[in-house]
Amino acid sequence: MAEPGGRRRAGDDGRAGGGRRRPGLDGEQVVGAALRIADADGLAAVTVARVAADLGVRAPSLYNHVDGLDGLVRGIALRALGDLEAALSRASVGRSGSAAVRAAADAYRAYALAHPGAYAATQQARPDADPELQAAAQRTTEVLLAVLRDWRLEGDELIHAARAVRSALHGFVVLEADAGFGLPVDRDASFAWLVTMLIGGLDATRDR
Amino acid sequence: MAEPGGRRRAGDDGRAGGGRRRPGLDGEQVVGAALRIADADGLAAVTVARVAADLGVRAPSLYNHVDGLDGLVRGIALRALGDLEAALSRASVGRSGSAAVRAAADAYRAYALAHPGAYAATQQARPDADPELQAAAQRTTEVLLAVLRDWRLEGDELIHAARAVRSALHGFVVLEADAGFGLPVDRDASFAWLVTMLIGGLDATRDR
DNA sequence: CATCTGAACTAATGGTCGTAGTTTAATTCC
DNA sequence: GGAATTAAACTACGACCATTAGTTCAGATG
Structure with missing residues (x-):
């Protein structure tokens, strides 16, 4: 599994017809996922890896939207x-x-x-x-x-x-x-x- | 450098004549070093590696005296x-x-x-x-x-x-x-x- | 259709804690 | 004094973690 270059659909629920150039993630969604984790499992559970996993994405991808863990x-x-x-x-x-x-x-x-x-x-x-x-x-x-x-x-x-x-x-x-x-x-x-x-x-x- | 098995003297300043079986570290000293680091550089700076380094010892050695980072x-x-x-x-x-x-x-x-x-x-x-x-x-x-x-x-x-x-x-x-x-x-x-x-x-x- | 932007990827680095198994120094006992 | 015991420190590893560099490809623009 994990074909090289395999594209994942990671944000195709709703709001796909906006003016954005790509239907993927954005900073709002990433922070939103982090906030859900923080409230559910504690702030210490908020890791780049965990947030990425919850979004169905690899960890480095988050750096396109958020400035690392501190930014989160x-x-x-x-x-x-x-x-x-x-x-x-x-x-x-x-x-x-x-x-x-x-x-x-x-x-x-x-x-x-x-x-x-x-x-x-x-x-x-x-x-x-x-x-x-x-x-x-x-x-x-x-x-x-x-x-x-x-x-x-x-x-x-x-x-x-x-x-x-x-x-x-x-x-x-x-x-x-x-x-x-x-x-x-x-x-x-x-x-x-x-x-x-x-x-x-x-x-x-x-x-x- | 770092000969295998090289023994370090790590607690020979003062109090060497007590009833302890070994002049090495003890839990008090380890926690004391951690406390100094915490007050000087913040609690986040307290890591097993840092405390061990400050004591002139390798990280795993601390586990003989303290129950890991949580114990610290x-x-x-x-x-x-x-x-x-x-x-x-x-x-x-x-x-x-x-x-x-x-x-x-x-x-x-x-x-x-x-x-x-x-x-x-x-x-x-x-x-x-x-x-x-x-x-x-x-x-x-x-x-x-x-x-x-x-x-x-x-x-x-x-x-x-x-x-x-x-x-x-x-x-x-x-x-x-x-x-x-x-x-x-x-x-x-x-x-x-x-x-x-x-x-x-x-x-x-x-x-x- | 060709181009280009950028979002997500793989791969790699360096840091963290913690465990397993080994060596050896210091103490205790004979 | 010499042997046995205890335990403190070691090396070597494994599992995470965050972060960076370089690559690939999807989708929008012209």
Whole structure:
């Protein structure tokens, strides 16, 4: 088997009549396959070989669409940040004050639980010298800043508060994903408590 | 070069007069070398080959002392958790209330900043079916529980509070280590703000 | 139909972890 | 002191992995 030069059909389901010159793979599909693997089997299961196999293609072929393994996790992270931003926006629109914080926090955790591999990719991808990744992270952060509007914080204090909220949410979902909470105590209740504490802390800074 | 069977002296500096049967390596030294590499060049730089090279030994030799790469990061995590617990205890002893929380939080962050690779190992090591690792994590958690004593929380509420504090601290130091804070705002001040928020949140639950 | 672009291929390199089997040094026992 | 035992380090391999170089051919363009 494996005739030399044997051409495989690798993307002939739908969208074959577009303006593209060839019906094969593209970067979107490759990153999509990697994202599915990451969420199903963990980010560590995302290898060039595995993604290629899932797409019915040899490993080197992926380099035509994606910049190696780093490009793969970068692509996952980019998509994850976009989806997370959208989820946060959806949850917080039309709400204000503590209700907005609560809704955004729940959406944040829900995304991380539903897409553990994608969320992990946002940690692993290095934003140094990657403006696109930085911008995506910035957009996500700005949703959190907007959620804090009612506390009327200004300048650095707003940044401090946003960092605090993000740290708390990030820490919780990471510990939860890594099975870091040993005791058999309801995690939903712990998360609600965390959010209540954050809101209490924000209120405390207001009437200080 | 590299005569077959050439014996290397690999641990003849100091402590050669102990009761050990052989002056070669032992698990402590191997994990110690791995820990140094992790803190200096990142946890990803910890490979069996690299640790062996640093010890002046061939890679397979390490398997006499440590259970492969997983054993290496497990060993690092174990030592990190012990050191972290000690640092937290040292910082919080003799203090109470918000002063104790502040001191413990500062010690937590200081450890993570001083030992980024070791701290990362505590995330990567999987505690499933590893009672020793679970116990070490539990001991660290108990210091945090003790720090919260003055808030007189009971039962699940104490667990919720401890998880919240740990999540916040963990999230902050992870984001800080991954260069996750984009904007040029003083990180020390942000951390102090986070701790103030946590204390405010704890107080809010007391007079609720 | 001829040309050309580029997507996928084969082949090869160098890195990783881990195992099997061997050699030999150090210790212990007689 | 010499023999037996223990175990630490070795060489040699195998199975992956990512990545690069060079080749082939399918499909679109003129």
